[in-house]
Amino acid sequence: MNHFPQAWGRPRDDIYGHYNSSYLQTANPTQHTQSPVVTGTSVVAIKYKDGVVIAADNLASYGSLARFTDVKRLRKFNSSTVLGFGGDVSDMQYLDRLLNDLDVKENYSHADDEASQLSANNLHTYLSKVMYKRRTDFNPLWNHILVAGISSESEPFLASVDLLGTTFSSPSLATGYGAHLAQPIMRKLVPDEEAVKGISKEQAVDVVKECMKVLFYRDARSMDGYSIAVISKEGIEIKENEKLENQSWQFAERIRGYGTQVN
Numbered sequence: 001m002n003h004f005p006q007a008w009g010r011p012r013d014d015i016y017g018h019y020n021s022s023y024l025q026t027a028n029p030t031q032h033t034q035s036p037v038v039t040g041t042s043v044v045a046i047k048y049k050d051g052v053v054i055a056a057d058n059l060a061s062y063g064s065l066a067r068f069t070d071v072k073r074l075r076k077f078n079s080s081t082v083l084g085f086g087g088d089v090s091d092m093q094y095l096d097r098l099l100n101d102l103d104v105k106e107n108y109s110h111a112d113d114e115a116s117q118l119s120a121n122n123l124h125t126y127l128s129k130v131m132y133k134r135r136t137d138f139n140p141l142w143n144h145i146l147v148a149g150i151s152s153e154s155e156p157f158l159a160s161v162d163l164l165g166t167t168f169s170s171p172s173l174a175t176g177y178g179a180h181l182a183q184p185i186m187r188k189l190v191p192d193e194e195a196v197k198g199i200s201k202e203q204a205v206d207v208v209k210e211c212m213k214v215l216f217y218r219d220a221r222s223m224d225g226y227s228i229a230v231i232s233k234e235g236i237e238i239k240e241n242e243k244l245e246n247q248s249w250q251f252a253e254r255i256r257g258y259g260t261q262v263n
Contacts (some may be wrong), residue, residue, distance in 0.1 A: 032138060032139040033139075033142075035142075036087060036088035036091070036142040037062065037063075037088070037090070038060050038061070038062050038067065038068070038088065038089040038090065039060065039061055039086075039087055039088055039089065039142075039221070040056065040057075040059065040060050040061075040071060040073045040085060040086055040087065040089060040092070041057065041059065041061070041086065041176045041177060041178075041215070041219055041221040041222050042056070042057070042086060042174055042175055042176040042177050042178030042179075042182065042215055042219065042222065043055070043056040043073065043074075043084035043085065043086045043144075043146050043174065043175045043176070043178065044056070044172075044173075044174040044175075044178045044182045044186070044208055044211045044212070044215075045084060045146050045148045045158055045172065045173050045174070045208075046158075046171065046172040046173075046186050046189070046190060046199075046204050046207060046208060047156045047158050047171045047172070047190065047196045047199070047204070048156070048196065048199040048200060048201055048203065048204035049156075049196060049197050049198065049199055049200065050156070050201065050232045050233065051150065051156050051201070051230060051231045051232030051233070052082075052148040052149065052156050052157070052158050052204075052230075052231045053148075053201070053204040053205050053208045053228065053229070053230050053231075054074065054082055054084050054146060054148040054158075054208075054228070054229050054231070055074075055084075055208045055209075055211075055212055055226055055227065055228040055229070056073040056074055056084045056085070056086070056226060056227055057073075057212065057215070057216075057222050057223050057224075057225060057226040057227075058070055058071055058072060058073070058223065058225045058226060058227060058240070058241075059071065059221065059222060059223040059225070060089045061221045064220070064221075066221075066223065068089075069223060069225065070225075071089060072227055072240050073085045073086070073092065073227065074227045074228075074229050074238065074240070075096055075099070076229070076236055076238060077099055077103060077118075077123060077149075078103060078106070078117055078118065079235055079236065080117075080119060080120060080149045080150040080231065080236070081118075081119070081120040081123050081147065081148070081149030081150075081231070082148050082149060082229045082231055082236060082238065083099070083123075083127075083145055083146065083147055083148075084145065084146040084148065084175070085143055085144075085145055086143065086144040086145070086146075086175035086176045087142045087143035087144050087163070087175075087176075088141070088142035088143060091141040091142050091143050092143055094141065095127075095130075095141060095143065095145075098130070099123075102118075102126070106118055119149070119150065119151050119152040119157075120147055120148065120149030120150055120151055120157040120159075121151045121152055121157050121159070122152065123147055123149075124147040124157070124159045124161065124167070127145060127147065127161050128161045128165055128167045129165075131143075131145075131161050131162070131163060131164070131165040132164070132165025133165075134163075135163065135164050135165050140163040140164070141163060142163050143162075143163060144160065144161075144162045144163065144175040144176070145160065145161050145162075145175075146158065146159075146160050146173055146175060147159050147160070147161070148229070148231055149231050150231065150232070150233055154233060156196070156231075157169075158170065158171070158172075158173055159173075160173050160175070171190040171191075171192065171193055171195065171196050172186035172187060172189075172190050174186070174211070176219075176221075177215065177218070177219040177221070177222075178211065178215055178219075181211075181214055181215060181218055181219070182211035182214065182215060185207060185210060185211050185214065186207055186208075186211065189203065189204075189207050201230060201232075204230075205228070205230065208228065209228075209244070209245075212226050212228075212244060213244050216244055224243055224244040225241065225242070225243055226242050226243075226244070227239065227240040227241075227242065228242055
């Protein structure tokens, strides 16, 4: 045993060879990614009397380049919750794996007791702790997440959590550019919790589709392909390859001087 203090806790060089400490990376401080690279834009969601409607487009942008057009940013968790992710796609994938592991553990622990499974409000609390913990480590997950589903009281539930661990709940929510463009449209329909009781599923779906159309026209980081989910007590209905209807930029072709028109 080498009794010199500088050698404590490691084998003797003359017996086991020179100790390689390069993997410890002691020359530089620990570094974390402090800016997202591939990102998704807005997620919009609104409550109605029996559940929640949530939607997000399928585009992931590499900076300003519309790089990936088939990225599903809505994730189903058990039979009562859907999460919508805005922000960094790699952090979204990390959270997706984390939640998959949690789902497996929950199914093993409560396979025969559906009432004991995590509800939407339970999952929202869990995510708020995860996001806050990463924030306090100065290594945040660069996401803004909407949690939509049915609460443990069997009521429609909608809340958000951001990269700081800040939580917020409202009858309608939107992330990214949608917070500026989609929220005013949804708030006309549901200005408060009391108004939710008079909103049907069809009205909620229509206003969400209208929001997706406005975002397609006004947000340069969005596209016309999107995913939409309806969560109710009966279960989850999710469609991942929807297209906006009655939209196009073809009106520009009728403008004189546009493109290759010569007369």
